[in-house]
Amino acid sequence: MLDQITELQEAGLRAVAAATTTDALEELRVGLLGRKAELPNLLRGVRDLPPDQRGPAGKAANEARQAIQSAIDERVATVAAAELDVRLRAERVDVTLPGRPEPVGGLHLLTRVRRQIEDVFLGLGFDVVEGPETETVHHNFDALNHAPNHPARDPGDTFYLAPSTVLPPLPAAAGAPTTADGGPLTRLLRTHTSPMQVRIMEREDPPVAVIVPGRVYRPDSDATHTPQFHQVEGLWIDVDITLADLKGVLLSFARAIFGEEREIRLRPHFFPFTEPSVEIDVSCHLCGGTGHRTDVAGHPRCGLCKGTGWIEILGSGMVDPNVLTAVGRPAYDPERVQGFAFGMGIERIAMLRYGLDDLRPLYENDLRLLGQLA
Ligand code: PHE
Numbered sequence: 001m002l003d004q005i006t007e008l009q010e011a012g013l014r015a016v017a018a019a020t021t022t023d024a025l026e027e028l029r030v031g032l033l034g035r036k037a038e039l040p041n042l043l044r045g046v047r048d049l050p051p052d053q054r055g056p057a058g059k060a061a062n063e064a065r066q067a068i069q070s071a072i073d074e075r076v077a078t079v080a081a082a083e084l085d086v087r088l089r090a091e092r093v094d095v096t097l098p099g100r101p102e103p104v105g106g107l108h109l110l111t112r113v114r115r116q117i118e119d120v121f122l123g124l125g126f127d128v129v130e131g132p133e134t135e136t137v138h139h140n141f142d143a144l145n146h147a148p149n150h151p152a153r154d155p156g157d158t159f160y161l162a163p164s165t166v167l168p169p170l171p172a173a174a175g176a177p178t179t180a181d182g183g184p185l186t187r188l189l190r191t192h193t194s195p196m197q198v199r200i201m202e203r204e205d206p207p208v209a210v211i212v213p214g215r216v217y218r219p220d221s222d223a224t225h226t227p228q229f230h231q232v233e234g235l236w237i238d239v240d241i242t243l244a245d246l247k248g249v250l251l252s253f254a255r256a257i258f259g260e261e262r263e264i265r266l267r268p269h270f271f272p273f274t275e276p277s278v279e280i281d282v283s284c285h286l287c288g289g290t291g292h293r294t295d296v297a298g299h300p301r302c303g304l305c306k307g308t309g310w311i312e313i314l315g316s317g318m319v320d321p322n323v324l325t326a327v328g329r330p331a332y333d334p335e336r337v338q339g340f341a342f343g344m345g346i347e348r349i350a351m352l353r354y355g356l357d358d359l360r361p362l363y364e365n366d367l368r369l370l371g372q373l374a
Helices: 002-018 022-033 038-048 051-090 109-123 195-203 243-258 321-327 346-354
Strands: 134-136 187-189 208-217 228-238 264-271 274-283 310-319 338-345
Touching (some): 002 022, 002 038, 002 051, 022 038, 022 051, 109 208, 109 228, 109 346, 195 208, 195 321, 228 310, 228 346, 243 264, 243 274, 243 310, 243 338, 243 346, 274 338, 310 321, 310 346, 338 346
Antiparallel strands (some): 208 228, 228 338, 264 274
């Protein structure tokens, strides 16, 4: 029996040494030492041996079992470490690769452009304020020096609100548009952000430097007009504010939005509430102000600025003394303070910046299109 034990031990140790996986070693453990294995069987047969052989045989069988057990334990430790190595190498994560986050949505182009505009003026020391979208005819037209028969007041150009049964009545200027039966029209959806010029001066003393982003409404609808759109108004009132300040501020704005190379020019214009009034053109960012696409073969005429090298971006001017007077506060005595105002369309700035020729898709919210305007 001793020979048999030695043979089993040696065969077992050889098999353990040859095993290369933890799975194989587990199989060997069951096969060599498990309940049905040969060695434990031999051990059970020890009690049938003559008494003088039991001791040495039992001892040898026990030692053989322990030898195999510890050989398996050692081998498992080695093989498991090797297996872990292989796995770590196979599953290695390259932490330097850029992440692939799920798209989580983003801000609408118009929101982003509004914020860019706000950032520029915040940097120049302007505050950002908002105002009501339903306005009084007084703030939208009268106080802004529009004559009672000014064409912009026509109900074809302005959304009037039906006379209110809840809000207190307001006085109406003689000669201004009325309801079909001659009733007063005193409230409307603001047609521009300019009424906030008046509201700010009504409630705050000079100096004031604010911009007013917000929705405005006009009954227009085509590729470049929607009945609701967005403007940013600007107002700076102090002593000694001049047209040169206006030009400096708007040059900074144009360069921040359209590129450091841009120039601006002031073109005479007319608005009822500024005098003098100017339209601001920025040199074309597509052709560098040359009117020709030097970056395209044959140098064709630039389609964006129509070959002029200039693009109109906003209306502005020095606040008309009549507007300061209409505020009705001594702090805005036109002999003492003056300033400038400007108003721009956010859609227009966005279309110019992103080369869009139709603004309606901006309101259709097709993410396949909006996602491209990053
Ligand atoms: N409110 C004018 C418009 O909507 C723009 C403007 C604002 C012009 C301020 C001059 C000064 O066209």
